[in-house]
Amino acid sequence: MSASARSQTIDISLTVNGRPVQASVEPRLSLLDFLREELDLTGAKKGCNRGECGTCTVLVDGRRVNSCLVLAASASNHEVVTVEGLAKDGELHPVQQAFIEADALQCGFCTSGQIISAVACIEEGHAGSTEEIREWMSGNLCRCSCYPQIAEAVEMAARRMEADNA
Amino acid sequence: MSHQESSVISEKVTRVDGPSKVRGEARYAGDQKVDGQMHAVPVLATIPAGELESIDAKQALALADGIVVLTARDMPRLHPDLDNITVPPLATRHIPMQDNLILYEGQVVALVLAPSLALATEAAKLVKPIYRTHSYINPEHQVPQSADPARGNYSGSGPLDWTKGTPDAAYASAPHKVKSIYTQPSRHANAMEPSAIVAHWHDGQLTVWDSMQHISSVQITLAAVFGLSIEDVRVIAPHTGGGFGVKAFVWPHEILAAMASKVCGKAVKFVLTRQHMYNMVGYQPQMTQHMALACDEKGQLAAIRQDVENVTSLTDDYVEFGSAAARSFYACDNISISQRVKRGNINLPTFMRAPWDGPGSWALGSALDELAHEAGIDPLDMRIRNHADTEPQTGEPWSSKMLLECYEEGARRFGWRTRPEGGTRDGYWLRGFGMADCSQGQARFQSSAGLTLTAEGTAHVASSFCDMGTGPATIFRQVAAEALGLPLSAVTSDHGQTGLPAAGPTYGQSTTISTGNAVLMAAREIKAKLAAHLQWPVAETVMEDGCIRRNNERLSIKDAMKLMGMQEIASESTFALPGGAYVDMGAPGRPARSFGALFVEVLVDPDLGLVRLRRATGVYSAGRILNPLTARSQITGGIIWGWGMATMEGSHLDPERGRWISRDLAGVPIPVNADIPADLDISFVEEFDHEAGPLGARGIGELAATGVAAAVGNAIFDATGARLHDLPITPDKILGALRLV
Numbered sequence: 018m019s020a021s022a023r024s025q026t027i028d029i030s031l032t033v034n035g036r037p038v039q040a041s042v043e044p045r046l047s048l049l050d051f052l053r054e055e056l057d058l059t060g061a062k063k064g065c066n067r068g069e070c071g072t073c074t075v076l077v078d079g080r081r082v083n084s085c086l087v088l089a090a091s092a093s094n095h096e097v098v099t100v101e102g103l104a105k106d107g108e109l110h111p112v113q114q115a116f117i118e119a120d121a122l123q124c125g126f127c128t129s130g131q132i133i134s135a136v137a138c139i140e141e142g143h144a145g146s147t148e149e150i151r152e153w154m155s156g157n158l159c160r161c162s163c164y165p166q167i168a169e170a171v172e173m174a175a176r177r178m179e180a181d182n183a
Numbered sequence: 184m185s186h187q188e189s190s191v192i193s194e195k196v197t198r199v200d201g202p203s204k205v206r207g208e209a210r211y212a213g214d215q216k217v218d219g220q221m222h223a224v225p226v227l228a229t230i231p232a233g234e235l236e237s238i239d240a241k242q243a244l245a246l247a248d249g250i251v252v253l254t255a256r257d258m259p260r261l262h263p264d265l266d267n268i269t270v271p272p273l274a275t276r277h278i279p280m281q282d283n284l285i286l287y288e289g290q291v292v293a294l295v296l297a298p299s300l301a302l303a304t305e306a307a308k309l310v311k312p313i314y315r316t317h318s319y320i321n322p323e324h325q326v327p328q329s330a331d332p333a334r335g336n337y338s339g340s341g342p343l344d345w346t347k348g349t350p351d352a353a354y355a356s357a358p359h360k361v362k363s364i365y366t367q368p369s370r371h372a373n374a375m376e377p378s379a380i381v382a383h384w385h386d387g388q389l390t391v392w393d394s395m396q397h398i399s400s401v402q403i404t405l406a407a408v409f410g411l412s413i414e415d416v417r418v419i420a421p422h423t424g425g426g427f428g429v430k431a432f433v434w435p436h437e438i439l440a441a442m443a444s445k446v447c448g449k450a451v452k453f454v455l456t457r458q459h460m461y462n463m464v465g466y467q468p469q470m471t472q473h474m475a476l477a478c479d480e481k482g483q484l485a486a487i488r489q490d491v492e493n494v495t496s497l498t499d500d501y502v503e504f505g506s507a508a509a510r511s512f513y514a515c516d517n518i519s520i521s522q523r524v525k526r527g528n529i530n531l532p533t534f535m536r537a538p539w540d541g542p543g544s545w546a547l548g549s550a551l552d553e554l555a556h557e558a559g560i561d562p563l564d565m566r567i568r569n570h571a572d573t574e575p576q577t578g579e580p581w582s583s584k585m586l587l588e589c590y591e592e593g594a595r596r597f598g599w600r601t602r603p604e605g606g607t608r609d610g611y612w613l614r615g616f617g618m619a620d621c622s623q624g625q626a627r628f629q630s631s632a633g634l635t636l637t638a639e640g641t642a643h644v645a646s647s648f649c650d651m652g653t654g655p656a657t658i659f660r661q662v663a664a665e666a667l668g669l670p671l672s673a674v675t676s677d678h679g680q681t682g683l684p685a686a687g688p689t690y691g692q693s694t695t696i697s698t699g700n701a702v703l704m705a706a707r708e709i710k711a712k713l714a715a716h717l718q719w720p721v722a723e724t725v726m727e728d729g730c731i732r733r734n735n736e737r738l739s740i741k742d743a744m745k746l747m748g749m750q751e752i753a754s755e756s757t758f759a760l761p762g763g764a765y766v767d768m769g770a771p772g773r774p775a776r777s778f779g780a781l782f783v784e785v786l787v788d789p790d791l792g793l794v795r796l797r798r799a800t801g802v803y804s805a806g807r808i809l810n811p812l813t814a815r816s817q818i819t820g821g822i823i824w825g826w827g828m829a830t831m832e833g834s835h836l837d838p839e840r841g842r843w844i845s846r847d848l849a850g851v852p853i854p855v856n857a858d859i860p861a862d863l864d865i866s867f868v869e870e871f872d873h874e875a876g877p878l879g880a881r882g883i884g885e886l887a888a889t890g891v892a893a894a895v896g897n898a899i900f901d902a903t904g905a906r907l908h909d910l911p912i913t914p915d916k917i918l919g920a921l922r923l924v
């Protein structure tokens with residue numbers, strides 16, 4: 018990239034966890050680096066920076082994305098939700114609560130991504146059975162290998178959310 | 184009173200760090216920010232052997248203001264104090280950027296600093312090193328050699344040659360025998376958190392936020408690098424995003440970050456990329472294991488030979504003691520082992536989950552299965568027949584061992600005795616059943632913990648241990664709560680930094696046994712102090728429900744402390760090892776080891792070579808289990824690691840260029856959720872190991888990853904009749920072997 022391309026910045030405005038955010042960013046800045054470096058929202062992690070691990074998963078307009086593969090500039094005019102934005106009035110989201118109860122985390126480094134991914138997985142209607150959950154949660158790696166517990170947590174949360182909505 | 188005993192320990196207590204982790208609030212090393220910090224990005228050698236002639240940094244420096252390019256010339260020289268730090272805990276004696284020699288591809292030749300990560304990354308690409316190339320030594324092609332004790336202390340942690348009886352003669356005359364060679368590729372840990380460090384100097388003192396497994400190692404090593412006193416180095420690591428061994432010792436990037444910060448006068452944040460994790464920290468080395476086993480007509484082992492070779496760097500001799508298996512698993516009068524290394528231009532391997540017994544159990548557990556088939560004996564009966572009642576090397580009694588109970592309970596839960604015949608069809612799939620021993624030697628480290636009881640009936644644990652997801656922060660509060668008769672909610676703790684009583688490391692499945700015993704001893708000391716003040720015999724004193732009681736006399740903690748005129752009682756205890764040792768493998772004369780039996784069912788598609796894990800049953804003998812919830816997660820995590828080792832993982836070197844061919848999670852497969860069935864049946868036999876420590880516990884973290892590859896390979900053989908000796912067992916190898924069956 019030439020020096021001039023770098024110094025050119027783009028003005029963006031978006032909402033992050035319900036808060037309006039305005040910033041001027043380099044075109045090359047990823048959404049992940051924007052969240053972590055500029056907004057100090059470090060819940061989303063950088064496990065690979067290439068779309069392989071899912072530790073950087075956030076919601077953009079309700080869809081789960083690997084934020085390392087999204088440019089901050091392209092998130093302008095969209096709604097971004099990170100793991101920090103899930104709890105409402107201090108109360109944990111049912112998925113967060115289920116992750117604790119099912120012991121679906123060890124080191125916790127993949128956990129933000131897993132939880133965001135699980136929220137979307139349930140919303141997409143992909144939490145009908147353990148097998149379905151295992152398949153649709155496979156974009157999020159966990160090297161501590163909490164997979165059975167993660168599947169259990171997603172199922173637990175999905176059933177509770179169904180019951181709450183019924 | 185039984186209700187007290189079961190109130191906190193042995194409960195499924197959820198993790199104390201759960202809430203901060205699910206909220207995304209837990210800050211890892213790479214999440215730290217220091218005002219004015221510089222981001223470091225390394226320039227790595229693109230040749231595996233040679234010399235750095237020069238470095239052209241003009242373009243990089245011209246990119247923007249504030250860019251710094253550090254080369255060997257700019258770095259401080261290592262202080263002679265570092266000579267007193269052994270390897271390990273210093274990971275390798277070879278610290279890059281001290282001279283111009285290049286010994287492996289990916290060695291750091293320069294470090295670029297810039298105020299933003301993007302700028303540092305861009306600038307690093309513009310730095311142009313000029314090399315003079317030497318001829319490349321591919322370690323995998325070298326003749327195995329004896330390890331040199333002068334090349335680091337790794338080779339001193341076990342016997343390099345050892346023989347008992349006359350294995351060759353016994354082998355020659357036995358009626359049943361097998362000889363095979365088991366191989367496995369190098370494997371990288373791929374913890375989800377790449378290593379990261381933020382280094383910051385202030386008034387001649389160094390503070391680091393680091394991603395690691397042992398606070399004290401980092402503290403003493405960095406102090407030695409700069410000739411500082413230990414108190415002048417502060418280390419902070421509240422969370423580590425998985426370590427699996429490769430964050431156990433102090434690797435060069437940790438030293439380089441601290442040096443860079445010193446040189447530039449600003450805080451330096453050095454976060455490794457996934458790619459860096461392949462060259463800049465260790466991995467489990469490529470191994471070849473020559474096995475020879477023989478038995479009599481009844482299956483009694485007559486001879487075991489395990490001759491092990493592993494690759495290592497030119498800089499230090501790392502020895503992967505797979506032969507620990509032959510020395511420890513089975514009763515046999517004639518055993519012989521050897522360990523050799525093959526040196527070449529690669530970065531140094533290291534201990535990785537599960538070291539020694541992990542690779543060792545793959546070779547021995549598979550060879551024993553071969554022998555059982557050769558002799559026409561059920562693989563489980565073969566193991567029962569050769570059960571090692573005492574430690575095979577020394578004949579000493581184990582600290583505690585309930586493996587026979589594991590066999591029985593595992594066989595019952597799995598239905599081993601009534602399993603369908605191997606190769607039975609289920610649709611397209613062939614079903615196969617296999618089992619193997621799990622076993623890992625128990626390291627115990629000297630470890631200290633502080634504990635304070637307040638008049639309010641609360642307690643606080645303080646110890647510098649790291650919690651990398653294995654759960655000690657939770658378990659130690661349970662230990663304190665139980666021993667002081669308090670609810671868990673009344674106990675808080677601090678860990679993961681210097682300035683606290685020095686804990687042993689978080690590796691070698693040693694944390695619970697080492698620091699856990701220190702916490703228990705501190706609690707007992709508090710109880711003894713209280714009892715002494717009340718003039719009660721300590722043996723008759725009970726702490727329960729926030730009270731202290733002797734027979735019918737009962738005082739709340741608050742009242743007792745008031746009586747004594749105290750606001751709090753503090754104690755600090757050290758789990759000290761006999762003879763002042765820093766580490767041992769159980770009390771003298773009572774070797775400690777954790778055991779288990781793993782049974783698996785796999786499905787193999789004979790047309791495509793695909794393998795699926797259908798279910799697994801593991802039963803373990805690991806002393807007292809302190810938290811069944813976190814213990815289960817540790818075990819299932821280990822089994823999944825083993826599944827990866829058995830069927831997926833491997834890092835390969837380009838034979839010409841000496842570089843890791845894949846350095847990412849796309850080219851190196853690791854298990855994902857869809858690979859793992861929900862049906863992992865885990866249990867523990869009831870056991871209290873008095874000999875290993877007052878807590879009654881042993882370790883499980885490494886144990887769980889042993890034996891898995893053997894059980895899986897044995898099950899694939901059961902399904903197909905094909906015996907695969909080379910890991911990972913991938914579809915291409917299965918199809919190749921099926922053509923020959």
Ligand code: FES
Pocket residue numbers: 062063064065066067068069070071072073074083084085086
């Ligand atoms: S960091 Fe985005 S997928 Fe790995």
Ligand code: FES
Pocket residue numbers: 121122123124125126127128158159160161162163375424425652
């Ligand atoms: S909890 Fe450690 S990587 Fe998932």
